[in-house]
């Protein structure tokens with residue numbers, strides 16, 4: 229079934245749920261999900277988001293129901309003790325959006341983009357990565373790199389994508405939680421991940 233929907237190891241273009249639903253149960257140790265949120269913009273109502281966030285305003289957004297459904301499908305395709313690494317903004321984190329799904333939050337990494345954004349009180353400078361785990365909850369046997377800090381500073385090139393996420397952090401987490409081998413400080417997967425970068429919300 230998978231072959232009919234996607235070819236492995238190339239960037240996918242299409243609906244994230246269609247891709248996920250084509251995958252077998254418990255087929256992967258790791259899913260990254262970077263949803264295209266609307267919730268915070270609906271809440272803040274800045275009114276001039278098109279002018280302030282040129283790239284973002286043109287991207288298709290995901291409803292909260294859609295985001296939760298993707299998370300539940302991700303839980304299905306994860307192996308036991310596998311991880312869903314979900315990017316989340318300050319609003320979603322404070323509102324506990326990640327608590328709506330049946331996976332346990334086991335860690336949180338704060339990404340500092342080193343570039344000030346918007347905010348009615350403090351100004352945003354990056355996002356958060358919530359690490360959710362499928363039962364049974366295990367740390368030592370599933371996470372090999374114990375030098376990844378919970379505060380991660382990395383500049384990104386937004387000409388690649390308006391919401392591009394820190395590729396060095398992502399590469400390090402892939403090596404830490406999967407069977408991919410390499411030097412965890414500069415994993416060989418980094419260049420490959422650049423090539424595979426998908427415009428879709430799921431990597």
Ligand SMILES: C[S@@+](CC[C@H](N)C(=O)[O-])C[C@H]1O[C@@H](n2cnc3c(N)ncnc32)[C@H](O)[C@@H]1O
Nearest residue numbers: 243244262263264288389391392393427428429
């Ligand atoms: C926050 S961005 C992801 C940025 C990406 N992680 C990166 O590092 O470049 C969310 C992306 O999800 C895409 N998107 C929106 N709806 C989608 C859907 N139903 N299926 C797959 N991707 C979708 C948007 O076009 C947007 O590119």
